Every structure is written in structure tokens, then in C-alpha cells.
Amino acid sequence: MTKEQIMSIPTVADETSAPLLEIRDLQVGFKTQRGFVPAVKGVNITLGAGQTLAIVGESGSGKSTTAQAIINLLPGAGKVTGGQILFEGRDLTKISASEMEQVRGGQIGYVPQDPMSNLNPVWNIGFQVEEAIRANSNLTGKAARARTVEVLQEAGLADAADRLKQYPHQFSGGMRQRVLIGIGLSARPKLLIADEPTSALDVTVQRTILDHLATLTRDYGTSVLFITHDLGLAVERAEQLVVMYKGQVVEAGNAREILANPLHPYTQRLVAAAPSLASRRIQSARRPETTDHMAISDIGASDDTLIARADKREAGVHPDLITVDHLSKIYNIRQRGFGKTELRAVDDVSFSIAKGTTTALVGESGSGKSTVAKLVLQLETISSGSITFDGADVAALKGADLLAFRRRVQPVFQDPYGSLDPVYSVGNTIAEPLMAHKIGDKKSRQARVRELLDQVALPASTINRYPNELSGGQRQRIAVARALALKPDVIVLDEAVSALDVLVQGQILTLLTDLQAELGLTYLFITHDLAVVRLVADNVCVMQKGRIVETAPTDDVFDNPQDQYTQRLLEAIPGAHFAFAR
Structure with missing residues (x-):
């Protein structure tokens, strides 16, 4: 199978219904001192309602840029230069800033990767979560505060009510990540974009969070778009998988089939590098093999x-x-x-x-x-x-x-x-x-x-x-x-x-x-x-x-x-x- 054939494999959802998200030939670039640098080069992704899709690839492959382009959160120098991003049939690349504000948070939730730089260090946790709830719903006062506690508990923070007055620096990295997940889920969005949502979490809390996301997918029809480097997470939690390399999709399709039998050389390298319980200790090339x-x-x-x-x-x-x-x-x-x-x-x-x-x-x-x-x-x-x-x-x-x-x-x-x-x-x-x-x-x-x-x-x-x-x-x-x-x-x-x-x-x-x-x-x-x-x-x-x-x-x-x-x-x-x- 050629690279072009692999790239053409669609991530098709349910063919009997219109997809929730459809990305067609997306192109994104960044303006730099050395000129305009393309970062995403003709990406095609399709995600159905209630489905979970994972995008994997090494740093710089364009996976986070693709996710940020969906909700127009590209860095200042970034720009969508071509293609379409269709959400429920509406092209998000053509809507106004005020219309995007209605979509972002309310209909499409976002969980960024770095929990420390995405929480304001001078505001307490309760204020920051409640601010998101007020912005994306009609809740105010005690109702908003009660919802704040609820979303933090859903995100795995059991003692949420006692921690509302605490600040980000008083939380561990995993706890801060849970706060971001709570903010992303606060409005019950139709689509949740999660950029490395559990990289800071231990495996047991990770499972709690992912089980909750699976419940949302089942009960509320929420679709989840994962950006992750954890192939174990991708195979366990995603139905569809997209592998990106240097701004392009090199392989796409059923997650289990791809990771059990990768076709593209880059996917094969990724899978070979993934640690697992079957792994054995790395032996150094500089370590003598014998004591003779x-x-x-x-x-x-x-x-x-x-x-x-x-x-x-x-x-x-x-x-x-x-x-x-x-x-x-x-x-x-x-x-x-x-x-x-x-x-x-x-x-x-x-x-x-x-x-x-x-x-x-x-x-x-x-x-x-x-x-x-x-x-x-x-x-x-x-x-x-x-x-x-x-x-x-x-x-x-x-x-x-x-x-x-x-x-x-x-x-x-x-x-x-x-x-x-x-x-x-x-x-x-x-x-x-x-x-x-x-x-x-x-x-x-x-x-x-x-x-x-x-x-x-x-x-x-x-x-x-x-x-x-x-x-x-x-x-x-x-x-x-x-x-x-x-x-x-x-x-x-x-x-x-x-x-x-x-x-x-x-x-x-x-x-x-x-x-x-x-x-x-x-x-x-x-x-x-x-x-x-x-x-x-x-x-x-x-x-x-x-x-x-x-x-x-x-x-x-x-x-x-x-x-x-x-x-x-x-x-x-x-x-x-x-x-x-x-």
C-alpha cells in the first residue's frame, strides 16, 4: 500500500448520518521571521456524534495545531490558509469572532495540555471554574457554585467543595489537570477536544477521568477528540485513530487494527517505541555485555x-x-x-x-x-x-x-x-x-x-x-x-x-x-x-x-x-x- 493510499483512508463515522465534525483539506501555517511556514498540510478527518477519535504523532507533527484550528485558538502568528472545518455542517473557518465565542465552550469544550500555564495563578480555583460556567450557561449565584462543585467532582476531585478557595500552586499537577477537565466539561459540550488530557495523571485517576468521558459519550452523545502520545490510551479509548507526521495524515482508520498491524513506516516506529507491560529493561549500548x-x-x-x-x-x-x-x-x-x-x-x-x-x-x-x-x-x-x-x-x-x-x-x-x-x-x-x-x-x-x-x-x-x-x-x-x-x-x-x-x-x-x-x-x-x-x-x-x-x-x-x-x-x-x- 502506498503512502497516498494510506492517507486517503477516511475516518468515517456512521455513514447513515451526517458527521458532527468534518475537516476537509485543512491547511495551517505560521508567519515567522524566515517567512510563512506550513504546519498542517491538507488534513482530512471525520468524526461522528458520540464517537471518540485519537490523533497521535510526535511533537511538531501538527496534531495540537489541528485541534486549535477547530476552535480558532491558534497562536497569534498562526492562520488557517485553506480547507474547511465543518461542525454540524457549519464551516467554522467562515464564522465571526462573536459566533465562535458561542461555539467555543458551549458546544465545543477544550482541555489544554499544560495545567499550570492555563490556570490563572492569582485567582482561586472556584472562581476560575465558576467563571467558565457563567460564561457558557445561565447559571448564577448559588446554582453556579453548586455546579462548580459538581463538575470538579465529575472530573475526579472528590473533596472539591473544600478546595474552591485554594489556588493553582496549592494543587498537584494532576489536580490542576482535573480542574481543566472540569472546565472543559462544564457546559456539557457536543464535542470535547482534549489535548493530552491525562498526561499529568496517574493511571488510576486517569481511568476515572476516561471512564467519565466514556459515560458522557454514551449518555449525552458527546464526541471526544483526543490528542495523545499514549498509544495504550488510544487503543483502549478511541474507536478511530489518525496518525500524523510532519503536518500530514499518514494513516487513519480503526484504532485497534492500525496499532495491531500498522502499515506506514512511521506508525510502525511509533508502535515499536511504545512501552508496555511486556517490555524489558533497556540495555545500554555502552554497558559491557559480559564480565569476562x-x-x-x-x-x-x-x-x-x-x-x-x-x-x-x-x-x-x-x-x-x-x-x-x-x-x-x-x-x-x-x-x-x-x-x-x-x-x-x-x-x-x-x-x-x-x-x-x-x-x-x-x-x-x-x-x-x-x-x-x-x-x-x-x-x-x-x-x-x-x-x-x-x-x-x-x-x-x-x-x-x-x-x-x-x-x-x-x-x-x-x-x-x-x-x-x-x-x-x-x-x-x-x-x-x-x-x-x-x-x-x-x-x-x-x-x-x-x-x-x-x-x-x-x-x-x-x-x-x-x-x-x-x-x-x-x-x-x-x-x-x-x-x-x-x-x-x-x-x-x-x-x-x-x-x-x-x-x-x-x-x-x-x-x-x-x-x-x-x-x-x-x-x-x-x-x-x-x-x-x-x-x-x-x-x-x-x-x-x-x-x-x-x-x-x-x-x-x-x-x-x-x-x-x-x-x-x-x-x-x-x-x-x-x-x-x-
């Missing part, structure tokens, strides 16, 4: 230290570098008036991480795993218990000792957009830790920056570019390079790949594995994606409500989970039992 001394010498690794390290690794001899012992963290939460209540975010947690290995901390949003990461990094004070790093109690470190600790333990955060300063060039971003710790002169720092760019597989020309000129995957590579600048022993990765598409995610995970093999790094990997855990972790600690309920080697946790909560987490992974083409 002659074999290691033959591949140019005759150094005695490297040989000893390989022997220890194979023998399972790993001294503990980090020991967490009966760790607790208690927050005092203000209530109405002058009242306070205690929130035990971390409750009597104990685990250890052997040098040169990866320990994954997994669990639902709010389970306390990111709080543990902050405690390990000494970004929060410990309420009780202890954390020992290389034999020293980290809570007792002060002054020069604390600074030395920070050199040896570095973080990589979740958001590749928010964790880089937009006014710093890539070179200055990577060199910043070196300057903060007064390491080297300008010339040696520049040399170190170029060395780090090479380590994370980025060209030297990247040094003068800025974050807004880079893709999400490139930005996360820069974040990894910055963490490596001080030659640390430990890297704490807090949801470091959750915002990335499967191809880029695979590249970053392989990079981390290679760096660990080459540099002997120790990783604390915080994530809600258990399929990713299978690829990178040696050991897994499962957290629930601030406590560790199960800890074991990775294969034991996946093949024979002991705790019912762990079993539920594994069962909730989208597409866990689907046989993807390999």
Missing part, C-alpha cells in the same frame, strides 16, 4: 575500575548510597478562620538505593512521591526520620557541606518548558550550575558545556539557541545536561518523561540508561507511568497515601504483585493487555 576480563579488554574497556564495576554489577554487589529511614513529612494546612489541620504527606517511609542503580517511586497523584523527592533534595525540611547520603545525615548538613551535597545530588523536573529560563541561552542554562558553584573559568565552562551537549546527543550549534526554539524532547535533554554539569552521583528525576511523546520518551530513557552505564549514576525515578518503570528501574517502591505498600525488584512487582493497590495500578494501565505490533 578478556572480553571486556577486547572492546577497549581494560580499565581495572571498569572491570571491577562490571563484576560487582553482575554479582549484585551494590553498596547503598541513599538510605531513607522512617521518613515523615507533616504540613499544617490552614482552614477557615484561624483553624489548622495536619496533612501527613509522607508517613514512615523507608527504602534504600544502591549505588549505580535505579529505584522507581510510583503511586497515585498525592501519594507523597514528589514530596519524598523534595526531602531527598533538601528542598523541604524533614518532620521526622532521616535520610542518609553516603554515610552522612542530610538534615544535619549546613554551609559548605550542604553546598557539596547539592553538587552531588541534582534534579530533573517534569516540565521541560517551565524548568528552563526563557531568557537564558542553552549555553548559559547548562553553565549556570558551574557558575553558582564557582567551578572553572569562562573558557573551561564553555568546554564543559560543549562536552555535555555531546553527552546528551545535541549538536554544538544548540549552545546559542533559546528554549522557545527547541522541541520538548530537546529541552528535556538540556535539563539532563544541566543536571550532569556538576558531575553528580545521584539524579532525582521527577516525572522527567511524562510530557514527551513515545519516540522522544524512548530516546531520553535510552540516554539516561547510557549515561548511567558510562558514569555510574544513581537514579531516583519518580513517575506514575508503570510501563516506563519496567524499562528503566532495578527496584520499585509503590506508595499509597504517604506510605510504601510494596517494595521489590522490578520484575517481581510486575510479574507477581503482592499488594492489592499495586495490582490495581497495573490493571489500570491503558492498553495493558493489547498486543501491539512489534
